[in-house]
Amino acid sequence: MIKTKINFKKIKLLHFSLDSRISSLVLWIFFSCFILFFKILFHELWKDEWQSWLVARDMPVMEMFGFLYYEGHPALWYLYLKLFAGFKQLFGIDSDSILIIAAHMLLVTITYYILFTKLRMPQWLKLLVGFTYFIFFEYAVVNRGYILIILFEFLILTNLESKQTRLWLLPLLIFLMCQTEVYGVIVAGSIVFYVFYQNNAFKFRSLKQEYFYTLLTSFLVGAILFTLSVFPRGHSDELAHAYNPTKQSIPTSAGKAFVGMLANTFYIGSLDDVNVTGVTSGGILISVLCLILLSLLFFRQKSLFVTYLFFLLSFFLFSSIFYSGGIRQWGIGFVFFIFCLELLFFNRKAMNWFRAAIILPILFFQMRYSYLAFLKDYNNPFSNAKEAAEFLDQNVPDGAVILAINEFQCTPVVGYLNSKVYSLPDGESFTYFRWLEKIYIPTEEEISLFAKYMNRSGLIVLSSKPLSSTDYPRLDLWKKFDHYNLKKENYWLYLFVSDKSAV
Secondary structure (H helix, E strand, O other): OOOOOOOHHHHHHHHHHHHHHHHHHHHHHHHHHHHHHHHHHHOOOOHHHHHHHHHHHHOOHHHHHHHHHHHOOOOHHHHHHHHHHHHHHHOOOOOHHHHHHHHHHHHHHHHHHHHHHOOOOOHHHHHHHHOOHHHHHHOOOOOOOOHHHHHHHHHHHHHHHOOOOOOOHHHHHHHHHOOOOHHHHHHHHHHHHHHHHHHHHOOOOOOOHHHHHHHHHHHHHHHHHHHHHHOOOOOHHHHOOOOHHHHOOHHHHHHHHHHHHOHHHHOOOOOOOHHHHOOOHHHHHHHHHHHHHHHHHHOOOHHHHHHHHHHHHHHHHHHHHOOOOOHHHHHHHHHHHHHHHHHHHHHOOOOOHHHHHHHHHHHHHHHHHHHHHHHHHHHOOOOOHHHHHHHHHHHOOOOOOEEEEOHHHHHHHHHHOOOOOEEOOOOOEOOOOOOOOOOOOOOHHHHHHHHHHOOOOEEEEEEOOOOOOOOOOOEEEEEEEOOOOOOOOOEEEEEEEOOHHHO
16 A cells, blocks of 8 residues: 655645735736726827827838937837837728727736736735836826836846846846836946946856856947937037026936935825926925935845945936936836835845835825826826817818917827828928927918918818917817816817908
């Protein structure tokens, strides 16, 4: 008779592992489905979301590479969108907005999968992180390329924590990170700094010195390629609108950067946006407190402490000298905080009361703001562009000519619209715009000449602001879309008749 000894301890561990795996998958499915349905049902796309798509859709690849300095963003997000733009004709998909959502949602889904199934932090902490404003709303609901930074950060974490040696992957991810945003370059440089700082005390695996040279080279090549692709090449009067030194003093920019990247980011909603109110004593005080607490959180893990300070200093210097940014940009600092938090738990798995006292208030402010953002987007349109475009599609006959006043603001309507939209002074149809170009406002006489050129006695004029009846006496207001929306994108439709006396 063969006796079988049952190892109840292994069965118990297996059961726990299965439960943990199932809960991770449930959380992943819940977050992915919720974000997808919300994006489709309640989120209107605004001009930043449309601009990158229209550039990718309507420009040949080589022409697009030469255009990106206008955008200030490198090529990776645009190349990714161009792949999905190809599906429009391949599968006969009419809705560009659905393709934008599909492209972005694929990255969001992969990001959340890594968060819930691959990272080492406790499950309850993953749940709270998943609900934070920047990861849950700003970078998951809003369809922008910033999601790539989070995705690459999480992929780098899984590579660092993996027992399997995939030495080619980390340099590749660092290079790709540099092709996301300028903030991706700062994050990539901070990660390389972390790996170098660890060097002989590298906790994850033993690496040859040549590998560090490979990693550094991948970062330098990525940073150089990023710089070449977005280096400003506009006229001096155009560049005067783009960078801090021409608009405000360095001390003012530094103050905004300091409060923005700390108080406005980590305790978001605790005080007004520094870009609106300016630097206040309360904002500086909260920011100093935030910096002290973050330092204390990572202090005993020296490599993380020095790395996070390196990141904050790099972020601060860029924001002070070149571009102070806003909530959307500052949020990358919170994303890198999650990166360091995961490494903290990888090296020191326990959560004690001291760490909880620092982490939980930050997550509370994040989740509270996330809830408020979802509530606002649920109750109010993100932009009035979709409503304006739907009205035009339903009420404008084929062959009617639509003229836009201010390409910059009218682009989201153009994205949703199924008709061509023209602009002056060139009189050509357009989709995307050039950020640094001055806005051209035509006179009524120019509108009249354009109507003659198009062989029309009347036009439909689309404007992002109400037009003066004194300056435009032959324009009659038809419809306005000026109710509250989160991005303050409002529109006015006018009917222009060349000769009113003949009507």
